[in-house]
Amino acid sequence: MNTMIQAFGLVFAPEVMIAIFASAIYGLVVGSLPGLSATMATALLVPITFYLSPIAAIATIITASAMAIFSGDIPGCLLRIPGTPASAAYTDDAYAMTRKGEAETALGICLWFSALGGIAGTLSLMVLAPVLAEFALSFSTYENFWLAMLGLMCATLVARSSPIKAIAAMLLGLLITCIGIDNPGGVPRFTFGSTDLLGGIEVIPALVGVFALAEVMRALTEREPPKIQNRRLGSILKGQWALTKKYPKQQARGNVVGIIIGVLPGAGADMAAWVSYAMSKRFSKTPEKFGTGHPEGLIEAGASNNASLASGWVPALLFGIPGDTITAIAIGVLYMKGLNPGPTLFTEQASSMYAFYIIFILGNIIMIPLGIIMIRLASRIVGAPRSAVMPVIMVFCAVGAFATGGNNLFAVWCVAVFGLIGFVMEKNGYPVAAMVLGVVMGTMVEQSLVTSLIKSDGSILPFFSRPVSSVLAAMTFAALLWPVFVWTVRKLMTQRPAAA
Amino acid sequence: MLLSDRVTGGAIATLGAAAFFYGSKLPPVPGQQVGPSAFPSLIGALLVLCGVLIVLGVGRHFEEVAEADLASHTAPEYLEPLPAWRSWLALLPPALVMFYALASEKLGFLPTAGIMVLTAALAFGAKPKLAVPLALIAPFVINLIFLKLLRVPLPGGLLPFPW
Numbered sequence: 001m002n003t004m005i006q007a008f009g010l011v012f013a014p015e016v017m018i019a020i021f022a023s024a025i026y027g028l029v030v031g032s033l034p035g036l037s038a039t040m041a042t043a044l045l046v047p048i049t050f051y052l053s054p055i056a057a058i059a060t061i062i063t064a065s066a067m068a069i070f071s072g073d074i075p076g077c078l079l080r081i082p083g084t085p086a087s088a089a090y091t092d093d094a095y096a097m098t099r100k101g102e103a104e105t106a107l108g109i110c111l112w113f114s115a116l117g118g119i120a121g122t123l124s125l126m127v128l129a130p131v132l133a134e135f136a137l138s139f140s141t142y143e144n145f146w147l148a149m150l151g152l153m154c155a156t157l158v159a160r161s162s163p164i165k166a167i168a169a170m171l172l173g174l175l176i177t178c179i180g181i182d183n184p185g186g187v188p189r190f191t192f193g194s195t196d197l198l199g200g201i202e203v204i205p206a207l208v209g210v211f212a213l214a215e216v217m218r219a220l221t222e223r224e225p226p227k228i229q230n231r232r233l234g235s236i237l238k239g240q241w242a243l244t245k246k247y248p249k250q251q252a253r254g255n256v257v258g259i260i261i262g263v264l265p266g267a268g269a270d271m272a273a274w275v276s277y278a279m280s281k282r283f284s285k286t287p288e289k290f291g292t293g294h295p296e297g298l299i300e301a302g303a304s305n306n307a308s309l310a311s312g313w314v315p316a317l318l319f320g321i322p323g324d325t326i327t328a329i330a331i332g333v334l335y336m337k338g339l340n341p342g343p344t345l346f347t348e349q350a351s352s353m354y355a356f357y358i359i360f361i362l363g364n365i366i367m368i369p370l371g372i373i374m375i376r377l378a379s380r381i382v383g384a385p386r387s388a389v390m391p392v393i394m395v396f397c398a399v400g401a402f403a404t405g406g407n408n409l410f411a412v413w414c415v416a417v418f419g420l421i422g423f424v425m426e427k428n429g430y431p432v433a434a435m436v437l438g439v440v441m442g443t444m445v446e447q448s449l450v451t452s453l454i455k456s457d458g459s460i461l462p463f464f465s466r467p468v469s470s471v472l473a474a475m476t477f478a479a480l481l482w483p484v485f486v487w488t489v490r491k492l493m494t495q496r497p498a499a500a
Numbered sequence: 501m502l503l504s505d506r507v508t509g510g511a512i513a514t515l516g517a518a519a520f521f522y523g524s525k526l527p528p529v530p531g532q533q534v535g536p537s538a539f540p541s542l543i544g545a546l547l548v549l550c551g552v553l554i555v556l557g558v559g560r561h562f563e564e565v566a567e568a569d570l571a572s573h574t575a576p577e578y579l580e581p582l583p584a585w586r587s588w589l590a591l592l593p594p595a596l597v598m599f600y601a602l603a604s605e606k607l608g609f610l611p612t613a614g615i616m617v618l619t620a621a622l623a624f625g626a627k628p629k630l631a632v633p634l635a636l637i638a639p640f641v642i643n644l645i646f647l648k649l650l651r652v653p654l655p656g657g658l659l660p661f662p663w
Contacts, residue, residue: 051650160566162559168512168550171543175519178540185529185536190522213597217590220623387624387631391617392638394593398600398616399609399642403652409601416597423590428508429563446539458533487561 007354011362016056020359023060024067024366028374031068032382033389034081034225035215038068038269039325043211044393046204046333047400054337055355061333062356063363065326066118069269069305070367073110074378077103081225086269086305089277096293104233104375109298111371112240113251117303118364120255121262121310126357128263128314133343136318141455142463144319145448146472148441151265151321152434153479159431160274163483169430173438174445176201182443184450196410203332205401205411206439209418210432211325213397216390217423224386236372247299250280254300258307265315268324268433269305276304310360317341317353320444325433328440502587509554516547592623608657613639 010016023045030041042065049057072084073094080095082088097106139147152174156166179190180200191197244251254276261272280300281290290297312323313330320341322328334341339352346353374381397419401411422432456462464470523540553559596616604612618635626634646652 048650051652162554162561162563164550164553164559165563168547168554171547171550172512172515175515175540175543175547178519178523178543183536183539184534185527187526187536189526189536189540190519213593216593216620220589220592221587224625385626385630387621387626388634390624391620391634392642394596394620395600395613395616395639395642398597398604399613399646399654402604402654403646403650407652409605412597412601416594416601419594419597420591424503428503428505430508450534450538453534453538454532483559483562490561 003351004354006351007358010055010351010355011059011358013053013055015053016059016359019052019056019060020063020362020366023064024363024370027064027067028071028370029381030064031071032074032083032374032378033384033386034075034079034083034382035219035222035386036389036393037084037211037215038065038072038086039329040211040215041065041068042326042329043207044396044400046207046329047396047404049333050336050404054339055352055359057333057337058330058339058356059359061326061330062359066114066306066309066360066363067367067370069309070111070114070371071374073114073302074107074375075225075382077106077110078378078382079225084270086273088270089273090298090301092291093294093298096291097295097298100293102293104236105239105295106293106298107233107375108236108238108240109243109295110302111368111375112237112244113254113299113303114306115364115367115371116244116251117255117258117306118310118367119361120303121259121307122357122360122364124259124263124307124311125313125360128311129317129353130346132314132318133346136343139343139468140466141448141452142466142469143472145445145452145463146469146476147319148321148445148448150472150476150479151315151319152437152441152445153476154265154267155434155437156431157267157479157482159434160271161429161431165428165430166434169425169432169434170438173435173440174442176206176435176439177442177446183446196408201414201439202404202411203439204404205414206418207329207332207436208397208401209415209420210422210436211329212393213415213419214422214426214432216394216397217419218426219386219390233375236375237368243295243299247296250296250300251303253279253283254303255307257300258304259311261304262308262311262323263314265321265323265437267308268312268326269308272308273301273305277301306364313356317345317356318343320441322437322440325436328433328436331440505557505560506555509551509556511551512554513548513551516544516549516551518544519547520544589623593620596620604655604657606657608659609643609654610639610659611657613642 027041030036031038042061045060045064049060069084069086072082072087074083076082076087076091077094077098080091082091094106152170156163156170159166179197181188181198182200183189188198257276257279258272261267261275277297280297281287284296312327315321315323316327316331320331322331331341339345339349397415398412401415425432464473520541523537523544526537529535596619600612600616614635617638618631621631621634643654646654
């Protein structure tokens with residue numbers, strides 16, 4: 001009880017409240033602009049969090065990401081252009097509803113069920129994390145190694161691209177963490193005589209380059225989205241309660257699927273939305289209505305992507321393994337703020353943990369009033385000229401990296417180089433999220449691998465003989481072989497009709 | 501910027517080979533079997549394998565499925581390709597960030613950022629009526645945020661921030 005009161009004290013400090021409110025508005029605006037993803041919104045916030053207290057820093061990330069995932073639905077509804085990739089799965093349905101003159105219902109569904117999904121996700125985080133923490137305390141380096149590998153493999157599995165390319169991208173990320181002297185022997189690796197490279201590549205400039213600068217680059221190669229017409233919208237929340245009662249099963253399923261996908265390392269909100277939409281269609285009594293402005297899929301997928309957001313923090317807080325790209329950034333911030341992820345976080349910093357839960361709940365509650373204001377103002381904000389927004393973001397990339405890199409211009413170079421790498425990779429089907437997870441987890445993977453090998457005198461037997469370790473190893477190999485299985489099944493399915 | 505799988509796969513295999521050879525030459529820690537060379541060599545070897553598989557076109561099928569899925573969910577007019585020169589324009593933002601790294605200490609933040617914003621805004625097709633005021637105001641506001649809220653002094657250079 002004492003820790004709970006402490007947690008409330010932490011959250012209701014003026015600095016934290018201002019941080020939550022400001023980042024909520026920021027998240028809503030950035031998420032609603034087509035082409036600016038929730039991940040980009042979070043990446044650009046990191047330099048700011050550098051100068052905040054630990055709780056305020058995490059609060060900005062939690063709030064901004066939740067708001068951005070919701071407000072990504074707004075341009076999807078009104079323009080058929082998803083504001084964030086997480087909205088892409090149900091953009092068709094939302095836009096079809098707008099064309100039928102039900103824009104306020106569509107936007108209301110996105111808002112209402114996003115908030116409910118976010119709260120369900122938070123509850124799962126509150127229940128799952130302490131239980132898993134107890135379990136995780138008994139893990140040694142062998143288990144940590146397999147857990148990290150499983151996280152990396154899941155990230156390649158859900159990449160919606162060629163699995164081989166995803167694995168290559170992930171390995172590239174791991175190779176990047178080899179740069180510098182932070183390794184088991186303390187020898188300079190891949191530094192090519194440069195003193196700047198001795199310290200290794202910092203995660204934050206790399207993230208800003210890949211997620212923010214590369215987006216600016218891509219925007220230059222894509223056409224400007226059309227303007228939203230100013231339309232009068234009726235009551236946003238009217239009828240939402242009726243829909244909540246009409247589709248309880250869909251909503252519950254969306255929440256559960258979102259939570260499960262969020263907990264899976266590497267799979268985030270976009271994956272949750274795609275899976276939930278497909279599942280909703282599969283189990284619906286009226287699958288033919290999907291894509292024509294039917295609320296069912298919208299409810300399920302809209303709840304799912306916000307639920308995944310909170311549960312994505314479970315592996316992040318417990319093991320330092322990101323649940324998605326947003327928590328990949330959050331892990332960087334946790335380390336920066338001395339809240340190193342691990343099961344001990346729950347015993348030693350219990351009040352901070354409770355504070356995170358409160359922030360999640362609070363964020364999802366204020367999403368409703370702020371979201372309504374945002375929807376009303378959408379035609380003005382979403383219409384902000386891209387030619388004014390993108391240049392400012394670009395300057396922010398440079399200055400933000402400069403400020404977090406200890407006023408070091410090397411960080412600015414990193415942003416430029418990683419922007420280029422991210423852009424070229426994305427254009428050629430190499431998922432950058434997989435590379436980023438590699439960069440975030442590389443040092444931990446190497447440490448647990450080398451320490452384990454030293455403990456076992458170079459034998460790989462203990463990696464497979466310990467009970468938990470063997471299960472995790474089996475899951476990792478299953479994740480590796482899954483694409484082969486899918487490919488074989490598809491092959492058989494296409495051959496059979498041809499033969500018959 | 502769209503390269504064939506042969507090119508990117510070949511590049512990955514080459515990078516992997518380089519990492520393998522460079523990694524395997526790293527000095528060991530005396531008295532221990534595994535040292536700093538184990539991890540880079542392993543990653544290098546796996547990268548070579550991936551690169552070769554990509555060159556051979558393994559896994560291409562999954563990409564096609566994902567692309568078709570995305571295309572069916574986006575407005576068709578939004579996906580129409582733009583002229584090829586636009587893809588070269590994408591090199592402008594990293595070039596401008598590099599310009600910041602080179603020039604900000606000498607020129608100072610305000611002029612450097614002003615030049616960056618003006619160039620990028622014009623490249624995005626802004627009219628001078630929008631681009632010029634933006635280039636004058638935006639750097640000022642960003643400087644204010646970093647100096648006053650975050651207390652990060654940005655380089656003064658030729659035109660130091662007036663307060």
